[in-house]
Amino acid sequence: SQQGEEDPQALSIQEGENATMNCSYKTSINNLQWYRQNSGRGLVHLILIRSNEREKHSGRLRVTLDTSKKSSSLLITASRAADTASYFCASRSNDYKLSFGAGTTVTVRA
Amino acid sequence: DGGITQSPKYLFRKEGQNVTLSCEQNLNHDAMYWYRQDPGQGLRLIYYSQIVNDFQKGDIAEGYSVSREKKESFPLTVTSAQKNPTAFYLCASSNRDEQYFGPGTRLTVT
Numbered sequence: 001s002q003q004g005e006e007d008p009q010a011l012s013i014q015e016g017e018n019a020t021m022n023c024s025y026k027t028s029i030n031n032l033q034w035y036r037q038n039s040g041r042g043l044v045h046l047i048l049i050r051s052n053e054r055e056k057h058s059g060r061l062r063v064t065l066d067t068s069k070k071s072s073s074l075l076i077t078a079s080r081a082a083d084t085a086s087y088f089c090a091s092r093s094n095d096y097k098l099s100f101g102a103g104t105t106v107t108v109r110a
Numbered sequence: 111d112g113g114i115t116q117s118p119k120y121l122f123r124k125e126g127q128n129v130t131l132s133c134e135q136n137l138n139h140d141a142m143y144w145y146r147q148d149p150g151q152g153l154r155l156i157y158y159s160q161i162v163n164d165f166q167k168g169d170i171a172e173g174y175s176v177s178r179e180k181k182e183s184f185p186l187t188v189t190s191a192q193k194n195p196t197a198f199y200l201c202a203s204s205n206r207d208e209q210y211f212g213p214g215t216r217l218t219v220t
Binding site: 031033035040041042043044045048088090092096097098099100101102103 | 207209
């Protein structure tokens, strides 16, 4: 069963704007990861945040984690047309398995 | 798509036929996974293997079978018992936390 839920389901922004998407999960986690999927392709790992971390940055990506609320957010700053994709959060408990959310589809308009 | 290959990219089968999807990795990863993705949804885990000659059922294993005879290979068979096999199938591998995905196989059963 899917553990995560993502919000919003879809997001349309102008190039240069920031995009924020949220993820909630249900059980205790070891870490939470974000992936990107371009249409019809495989997923690409973006960033991982561990349960003892609250914020992490990677280039134009900023991830936060609030374990008390069982939620995470992904911020993409200064968006580009190439950021158009679906973004998935995936939570990992104390095993090798990941539980994926349903994803947020981001469209960046030129 | 890293060092994971899936073939073929598109596959068409008649109802009642078994079909095997290929997944090969050259990343020397111990763990491999099979996911199913339906339109507008996240990934659901079918089977996973943490080591050669061992594998476990995921959340939706009914109607599927796998083998792990070699570290590099983790083929998935979609049997005629799978009631709704038309979907996008993704294979992944990992050594620790992040997973590396193949490009996917889109299976259509008519």
